[in-house]
Amino acid sequence: MNTRQATSLSEEEQLYRNLTPTSHEYFVEGREYLPGADSRSPLFHPPYPVVLEEGEGCWLLDVDGNELLDFTGNHTSLVLGYKHPRVLEAVRRQLEKGTAFPGVTAPQVRLARSLCERMPSLERVRFTNSGTEAVMNAVRAARAFTGRHKIAKIEGGYNGSWDDVMVSTHPSGEQSGDVLRPVAAPASLGLNPASVGDVVVLPFNEAEAAARLIEQHGEHLAAVIVEPVLGSAGMIPAERGYLETLREVTKRLGVLLVFDEVVSFRVAYGGAEEHYGVTPDLTCLGKLIGGGFPLGVFGGRADIMAMFDPSHGRPRIPHPGSYNANPISLVAGAATLEVLTGEEIRRLNLRGESLRRQIRTAFEDAGIPAQVTGLGSLFAIHLTSRPVRSYRGTIGADAPLRHRIFLGLFNEGVLIDPRGVGSISAAVGEAEIDRFVVALKAVLRTLTGS
Numbered sequence: 001m002n003t004r005q006a007t008s009l010s011e012e013e014q015l016y017r018n019l020t021p022t023s024h025e026y027f028v029e030g031r032e033y034l035p036g037a038d039s040r041s042p043l044f045h046p047p048y049p050v051v052l053e054e055g056e057g058c059w060l061l062d063v064d065g066n067e068l069l070d071f072t073g074n075h076t077s078l079v080l081g082y083k084h085p086r087v088l089e090a091v092r093r094q095l096e097k098g099t100a101f102p103g104v105t106a107p108q109v110r111l112a113r114s115l116c117e118r119m120p121s122l123e124r125v126r127f128t129n130s131g132t133e134a135v136m137n138a139v140r141a142a143r144a145f146t147g148r149h150k151i152a153k154i155e156g157g158y159n160g161s162w163d164d165v166m167v168s169t170h171p172s173g174e175q176s177g178d179v180l181r182p183v184a185a186p187a188s189l190g191l192n193p194a195s196v197g198d199v200v201v202l203p204f205n206e207a208e209a210a211a212r213l214i215e216q217h218g219e220h221l222a223a224v225i226v227e228p229v230l231g232s233a234g235m236i237p238a239e240r241g242y243l244e245t246l247r248e249v250t251k252r253l254g255v256l257l258v259f260d261e262v263v264s265f266r267v268a269y270g271g272a273e274e275h276y277g278v279t280p281d282l283t284c285l286g287k288l289i290g291g292g293f294p295l296g297v298f299g300g301r302a303d304i305m306a307m308f309d310p311s312h313g314r315p316r317i318p319h320p321g322s323y324n325a326n327p328i329s330l331v332a333g334a335a336t337l338e339v340l341t342g343e344e345i346r347r348l349n350l351r352g353e354s355l356r357r358q359i360r361t362a363f364e365d366a367g368i369p370a371q372v373t374g375l376g377s378l379f380a381i382h383l384t385s386r387p388v389r390s391y392r393g394t395i396g397a398d399a400p401l402r403h404r405i406f407l408g409l410f411n412e413g414v415l416i417d418p419r420g421v422g423s424i425s426a427a428v429g430e431a432e433i434d435r436f437v438v439a440l441k442a443v444l445r446t447l448t449g450s
């Protein structure tokens with residue numbers, strides 16, 4: 001898009017401003033009505049985010065006519081890319097029939113069957129409108145099933161935007177305490193203090209320390225919830241042995257193990273549980289599972305999920321929701337899963353490995369310390385010389401440099417998440433990977449002055 005002239009953050013930002021005047025107008029107007037001119041806070045970045053208009057495959061068009069090569073996939077939700085014809089066709093057909101009904105629809109049964117056939121942990125599922133709601137219901141089920149009230153979650157893990165898990169999602173160094181006994185730090189003002197008090201925070205990829213904490217709180221713990229690949233902390237995969245340890249200790253103590261696979265599902269045909277060979281009691285899904293429409297899934301052992309069953313009288317756990325299992329999301333999700341075969345996932349994962357390898361080499365060649373993490377088609381860049389095995393390893397990474405690289409990539413026509421994470425959709429081919437790497441090298445050259 002641009003020849004590299006920006007040699008400082010302020011020049012990079014000026015280039016961004018020159019390319020995005022209409023986005024700026026929307027930002028100024030939007031702020032009159034929306035705090036921060038948007039409804040999704042993690043996506044904000046200075047000076048203002050771009051306003052997007054259209055997407056096709058792995059390309060996005062913004063309101064100023066900039067074409068952007070997309071390595072976000074709406075933050076891993078669009079695993080097939082934008083406007084995939086199979087998804088559009090399924091949605092069109094459903095739109096003609098209706099968008100919401102006061103009863104069961106065939107697409108619900110169809111997608112439930114396809115999920116239960118794919119993932120060993122899923123004996124029964126239920127549908128929600130978001131990953132957040134899926135996690136809420138899974139945690140409620142764990143509390144009801146065990147009769148205990150505390151939950152354990154991972155430091156740096158993001159499991160949705162409700163009180164009980166908005167704890168230690170990205171604590172500052174001062175907030176976080178001993179690395180092997182992290183402190184429970186509220187991630188927002190306005191949380192119920194009782195929620196925060198009932199959370200035990202576990203260190204990621206420290207199996208022994210996590211097991212000790214689970215043992216210590218075992219008699220009060222309903223669930224341990226964990227992302228097999230820590231997503232928003234920067235695509236950090238569980239190391240071999242970690243999830244196995246969580247599985248062993250939770251089983252021994254009667255604590256339910258919940259995998260939050262909202263991001264990690266894509267790493268294997270049967271999700272990360274298949275990749276790691278560890279079967280949780282409950283699983284939560286979201287993002288890609290709705291094929292670009294809002295959908296969440298929670299499910300798992302039939303004996304636990306039976307608590308939601310109203311067919312024998314009042315359910316032990318009611319599960320209302322006006323748009324639960326809305327058919328548009330269900331057919332889009334089903335069409336997505338049909339295309340996302342084992343073969344397609346292997347292809348995506350190879351591309352992901354190739355991209356991570358080339359990003360690593362680009363930073364090494366430029367002499368800029370960086371860690372590239374990820375698994376399958378997920379990747380993240382951490383600007384630090386320390387190995388990144390958990391959220392702690394990301395504290396102290398060079399945030400201003402990350403921002404400059406993010407803007408630089410945008411100015412070169414490549415979009416990643418402002419937090420330095422990204423994913424590859426099935427629409428990304430070798431040519432697009434090459435294009436990403438060329439853009440990154442151009443940005444890194446301006447940083448090193450070479």
Ligand SMILES: Cc1ncc(COP(=O)(O)O)c(C=O)c1O
Pocket residue numbers: 129130131132133135158159160161227231232260261262263286287296
């Ligand atoms: C791992 C994980 N769990 C849960 C959620 C919440 O999903 P949603 O945004 O659909 O509420 C997210 C969202 O980013 C996530 O990354």
